[in-house]
Amino acid sequence: KAGVTQTPRYLIKTRGQQVTLSCSPISGHRSVSWYQQTPGQGLQFLFEYFSETQRNKGNFPGRFSGRQFSNSRSEMNVSTLELGDSALYLCASSLGGLAEQETQYFGPGTRLLVL
């Protein structure tokens, strides 16, 4: 079974631009979570989508948004980029059941550099 894939793997943008990142979950997985990883703050939860609905959200400004499509693929958008948005953006997928915390499988990440 193919793992979680993320595109693009690397991206360079300038301040003020916007960016869209894409994540394809493992086949059969319906939950997709997004995380930001920086050396200073570590891995921080952005949001989680299940069946095209945002189910959980972290403490990030409204410039960070996401969506999920009917095939469970997800996109994340960051508008008006700031230098501090430079990070590794990781997507993780899981089956999405509510009974308990399920195993999350991470993709390789998209490394974003904002100049």
Place this chain on the structure above:
Amino acid sequence: QKEVEQDPGPLSVPEGAIVSLNCTYSNSAFQYFMWYRQYSRKGPELLMYTYSSGNKEDGRFTAQVDKSSKYISLFIRDSQPSDSATYLCAMSAKGSQGNLIFGKGTKLSVKP
């Protein structure tokens, strides 16, 4: 105080040593505890998953959870150079599916 505290290291040990990695947390609602391994330029990979308190063993890896002390540990026996990576603890509360709270990670180097 951050919800999850983890010593960033770096930690350097000789091959064959027993490695102990630890995290403390403040949120008593956490019930699911995980350890991930992350190699440079890669995404995190799940090593161990524990629900509530207790021990879990998988090969050379043992995870311990002490909810009374809000303390979790990962032990690596007979460490190998291939174990050199950053180890991240993660945890979540019931009802917070998809939202893992991570420690900042401990960078481990196993020298041949």
